[in-house]
Amino acid sequence: MQTEVLENQIRGLNIVLGALQSATGEICKSCIGLEGAKTKVGKMVMKISMDLDAASICCEKTKADYQARINSLSKAAEALGVAEECECQKTAGNCKLGEACFINAEIDLMKLVK
Amino acid sequence: MAKARCGRILGEDIYIEAGDTATLYFINQLRAIQVMLAALKALDQDICHDGCSLPSTVNKVIKRLDKLRNDLEASDVASEKKESLLSKIDSFLADANRLPQDTSQTCRKSAGECVIGAGCFATGALNLIGITEPKAPKI
Numbered sequence: 001m002q003t004e005v006l007e008n009q010i011r012g013l014n015i016v017l018g019a020l021q022s023a024t025g026e027i028c029k030s031c032i033g034l035e036g037a038k039t040k041v042g043k044m045v046m047k048i049s050m051d052l053d054a055a056s057i058c059c060e061k062t063k064a065d066y067q068a069r070i071n072s073l074s075k076a077a078e079a080l081g082v083a084e085e086c087e088c089q090k091t092a093g094n095c096k097l098g099e100a101c102f103i104n105a106e107i108d109l110m111k112l113v114k
Numbered sequence: 115m116a117k118a119r120c121g122r123i124l125g126e127d128i129y130i131e132a133g134d135t136a137t138l139y140f141i142n143q144l145r146a147i148q149v150m151l152a153a154l155k156a157l158d159q160d161i162c163h164d165g166c167s168l169p170s171t172v173n174k175v176i177k178r179l180d181k182l183r184n185d186l187e188a189s190d191v192a193s194e195k196k197e198s199l200l201s202k203i204d205s206f207l208a209d210a211n212r213l214p215q216d217t218s219q220t221c222r223k224s225a226g227e228c229v230i231g232a233g234c235f236a237t238g239a240l241n242l243i244g245i246t247e248p249k250a251p252k253i
Contacts, residue, residue: 018155026145
């Protein structure tokens with residue numbers, strides 16, 4: 001995997017995690033949307049880590065720098081505070097946002113990365 | 115009339131009476147801005163800090179907040195709720211004003227640094243505000 005792809009994915013995940021962190025202070029904290037997003041982002045971070053392991057990056061320092069950034073993302077994903085019991089907050093009658101969902105829109109920011 | 119919880123803004127649970135779409139509009143706009151500002155703060159730690167899209171987006175958010183403030187003041191939202199929401203707008207304005215606003219810097223794509231493709235994180239974050247309903251009430 002090229003470093004450019006790694007770089008872009010790390011940048012994207014950093015922004016997504018920033019937005020998701022904010023959602024943990026919202027009613028989304030008790031929402032299955034955030035619960036699912038936490039799992040999804042965790043898997044994305046894990047995949048990037050595996051891609052880094054498989055990448056042919058000659059410079060050990062560069063590889064270590066990437067790993068440190070990925071570790072930081074992993075910690076941020078694990079730290080996302082989600083309630084023990086979650087249900088869709090629209091179904092619960094709390095979220096009156098309309099058809100859209102903040103969490104899905106935040107995760108979709110990763111689609112900007114080509 | 116019974117009130118139902120419809121969001122949590124800046125740590126405060128927000129309640130609304132059923133059918134009060136005018137108040138719901140302002141609440142959902144602020145819910146979106148809360149999330150968007152978090153994304154913009156993350157972008158400020160990125161190379162976007164030295165570009166022009168982040169400041170441009172920040173300026174749009176500030177304008178949006180100014181407009182929301184004016185619209186809210188002119189609306190018939192209950193006075194207690196209005197004061198509460200106005201204080202949140204002021205808090206978000208203070209947050210937004212701490213982010214870069216100088217649009218004279220070079221786009222990081224043009225500078226050859228941002229290679230994510232055709233998309234733009236700052237624009238993507240701004241779009242978060244467009245997904246909310248209901249639409250703006252006639253003031």
